[in-house]
Amino acid sequence: MxxxxxxxxxxxxxxxxxxxxxxxYLVDADRIAREVVEPGSEGLAAVVAAFGPAMLGPDGALDRAALGQVVFADEASRRRLESITHPLIRATMERRIAAAPADxxxxxxxxxxxxxxxxxxxxxxxxxxxxxxxxxxxxxxxxxxxxxxxxxxxxxxxxxxxxxxxxxxxxxxxxxxxxxxxxxxxxxxxxxxxxxxxxxxxxxx
Structure with missing residues (x-):
């Protein structure tokens, strides 16, 4: 790989x-990172619980700009976000990799x-x-x-x-x-x- x-x-x-x-055969961590916090997902619920409802846009989707301002300005917040999303991203990536053709x-x-x-x-x-x-x-x-x-x-x-x-x-x-x-x-x-x-x-x- x-x-x-x-x-x-x-x-x-x-x-x-x-x-x-x-x-x-591409396994895109950025794309998967978006998928794991889509509306209705376990990941989005955990992010809102950790950082508050201000992280949601009017449509109920994650407000990435608002979240970015928080986590890229504070290392502790960034690590908190990573502790939520990284396990979800890793599990999804492993499934995608396992599905790749042998050659x-x-x-x-x-x-x-x-x-x-x-x-x-x-x-x-x-x-x-x-x-x-x-x-x-x-x-x-x-x-x-x-x-x-x-x-x-x-x-x-x-x-x-x-x-x-x-x-x-x-x-x-x-x-x-x-x-x-x-x-x-x-x-x-x-x-x-x-x-x-x-x-x-x-x-x-």
Missing amino acids: VGLTGGIGSGKSAVSELLVGHGA AIVIHDVPLLVEGGSHGGYDLVLVVEAPRELRLERLARRGLPRDQAEARMAAQATDEQRRAVADILIDNSGSIDDLGARVREVWQELLRRRDATPAGAAGPA
Whole structure:
């Protein structure tokens, strides 16, 4: 199994989409994180119990902006949220991984792979990176205020920490065409490693 990570604004989601286009089986932790706090879920009920009804929007769904302002400004609150959501996310991810075809190259997209100390559980770790200012510009275009973007970056691992666990680095400081070319190279390397792995042995799948 291949771990994919990168800091907020690095373009990790774009990389995962490109890998899916090549045939990867994606298990997206961000997407699952949203699923486990959907309206009516056990996760949402636990978040509201912990942080109050102000975390709900008018439609009864989680107000992510309100929750983000709380948890990214206070480490204790962030850890409290993680204690609620992480077990639910982990259980769902394990079910998705178990459902993958036997010959699939499974990409586990995990924003906090380094922070959670789980990098040792993967056959390979891919790290997407881009310069800090470029990441901030991308986040501003998404409507995230700079102070909130910087708070989220500060709550994540540093570039140096992510590079320290990377088997393959993916530079996303250029154009989408540049990124596509790099991801094609990475995909060919993943195929090569999978096909070179003896049956029954660990490999990037």
